[in-house]
Amino acid sequence: DTQMTQSPSSLSASVGDRVTITCRANHGISNWLAWYQQKPGQAPKSLIYAAFNLQSGVPSRFSGSRYGADFTLTISSLQPEDAATYYCQQYNNYPIAFGQGTRLEIK
């Protein structure tokens, strides 16, 4: 089974900071990786698909990249509304796997 290891589990940053969250798969998943944002009491929201592609309507400060086995979600200039938990997810094969989540707090 493909497992996703996400880091860090939590972080705190200031408005305007550049923030990076990393996800690593223990097996090859090509670029079949998505990122989701979840705010308290809400359903997850799709941000990025196929590792690099921004979903329609998502602000351009969000971006996805890949460095070898590591996939990253970057927020280039953190905004107050970005406070949320972020999850990666591989959809290359079953069983589908999510990362453990990264809770992002605004200082």
Add this chain to the structure above:
Amino acid sequence: EVQLLESGGGLVQPGGSLRLSCAGSGFIFSNYALTWVRQAPGKGLEWVSTIHGSGGDTYYGDSVRGRFTISRDDSQSTLFLQMNTLRAEDTAMYFCAKAVVGADALFETWGQGTLVTVSS
């Protein structure tokens, strides 16, 4: 507007059964794979089960295989999850999610969830 609306959650005793429903609207229901994802209180997202379009292939997570059954009624634009032999660890918010064409487990749209509590 594409929408998913879950229902059927509630309080059930260990060993009991529950059937969740997810009504879809705003899209051609039969064309899309649909999935149940759950989230235990204060925990992360866990994939539960996926059914491909037009009642096709089904897939289950290890923790629910043999106890849960996913199905769909395309004529009613409704997805189901029959949950049997429920355990305390099945307590969670259950979300249904709609995939995109060509990627059966890329979740484009989510419902708001229905809460299942397994407790005596």
